Amino acid sequence: MVRQNRRLEKPSRWSIPRAVVYPLGLSIGIVLCLVWMLQGTGLPQYWMMTQELDRTQEEIASLEQANTALREEIHLLESDPFTLERLARERLGYVKEGETVYQFVESP
Numbered sequence: 001m002v003r004q005n006r007r008l009e010k011p012s013r014w015s016i017p018r019a020v021v022y023p024l025g026l027s028i029g030i031v032l033c034l035v036w037m038l039q040g041t042g043l044p045q046y047w048m049m050t051q052e053l054d055r056t057q058e059e060i061a062s063l064e065q066a067n068t069a070l071r072e073e074i075h076l077l078e079s080d081p082f083t084l085e086r087l088a089r090e091r092l093g094y095v096k097e098g099e100t101v102y103q104f105v106e107s108p
Helices: 018-038 043-079 081-092
Strands: none
Touching: 018 043, 043 081
């Protein structure tokens, strides 16, 4: 007959049953995760930064469109004499020789 070896366990001073330790550890872990996520460096900061990223990307797209329009205007000014003449007339009020200009003044 073979006798099995038995482990000799020393009785612990603080014998807390596993049925208490695991749920307690899990609940402490959950509370710590919630505190981390809800404080300033957690989820609120993440949401704020994603909103800022969206605003910045929209601003970049808007500025790229404005740059494209300005580059096109520069190209037209350098290559098209009619565009240059039109802008000189509209913005600076230039008139060709021999033209008659009529200005309408609104009465108050």
